[in-house]
Amino acid sequence: MKLLRYGPAGAEKPGMLDASGTIRDLSGVIADLKGDALSPAGLAKLAALDASKLPAVSGNPRLGPPVTGLTNFICIGLNYADHAAETGAAIPKEPIVFLKSLGALCGPNDDVIIPKGSVKTDWEVELAVIIGSTAKCVSEDAAMDHVAGYAVCNDVSEREWQIERGGTWDKGKGCDTFGPLGPWLVTKDEIADPQDLAMTLDVDGQRMQNGSTRTMIFGVRHLVSYVSHFITLHPGDVISTGTPPGVGLGQKPPMFLKAGQVMKLSIQGLGEQTQRTVAYSG
Structure with missing residues (x-):
């Protein structure tokens, strides 16, 4: 579904x-x-x-995030071997876990706001795992029993704030609109192998990311089990599982987003997102 x-x-x-x-x-x-x-x-x-x-919905309505009522918006850092290589980082021995503010969550095609003072806003196409039932200290064998399905996520990031402003990743990850999710939740029965999905991201029509979940360091089953030993997972919670190479930070020279650009993301079997970047106006 x-x-x-x-x-x-x-x-x-x-x-x-x-x-x-x-x-x-x-x-x-x-x-x-x-x-x-x-x-x-x-x-x-x-x-x-x-x-x-069921009643048909006419027109072309805005899509919101495909789940609500979540408790945790969890992200995994440096979880693709080829992405770790492009950033010059060592392969993590354990998953790098950080939290994205729930205020970052938005619809898949909503505008992404470049924050006030930002000079290094970046893109990241990611496979999001959506939890369906409470998971606490679950084994890898039981982990998938707690997964409802999958969605596309753009883990939008402000690299200066993430890396150069005190070493706490969260401050570069939790800005408003920095978590587009959707267009829909695809139930896990429709995805034969979450570790074999092609994923792409274009900026203004230029292909920047062209990867596959095959290069994940820690797979979905491991991540759900691992995170559940530190954070109790609740229905609707999201684990965004990391990004393949091609982010702006990894370009030579680095490239970052400016207002007026268009990002288009896709993951095989999970649909597409399109976001326009806009300047902060508050």
Whole structure:
């Protein structure tokens, strides 16, 4: 299934994308895509629905993040061997875990705001794992039982703030709009192997990232288990699993985003995002 949330920011409704690409309204079935709706039983209930009997949504509504009510927006740093090489970093011995502010979460096609004073805003296409049921200290063998599905994430980053302003990654990762997620949650049954997905990111039509989840250092199963030993994972929580090479920081010379540019991201089987960068105006 492809599950989504559509409508104005803060007033999204739950929906499902049917086989023809039509959005079907789920608000008569569930309150939202959160909590028990993401559990194995909740997803089974949605999978059993006849999509053709659900109300069709007309037009081309804004898409919001495909889940809500999350407790944690977790990211993994330097998790692709080829990306670690382009930054000159050593291969991590354990996953590098940091948190992205929940305030960074936004829709997949929402504008990305270049923060006030930023000179090094960067892009990162990433596979996001969406948790479906509470996971605490779970084994690798049981880890996938707690996964609802996957989505595309752009882990937008301000590199000066991340690297040069005291060594705390979070301050360069949590700005408003720095976490576009979606366009939809694709349930795990539709993805045969999350460790074999092509992923791309273009800036103004130029291919910058062209990678694959095959080069992950720590795979999805390991990450869910590992993180659950430090942070209890709840339904709707997101683990963004790292990025392949081609980020702006890794270009020679480095390239960073300016207002008025367009990013387009895709991951095989998970859809596309498109964001326009805009200047801070607050």
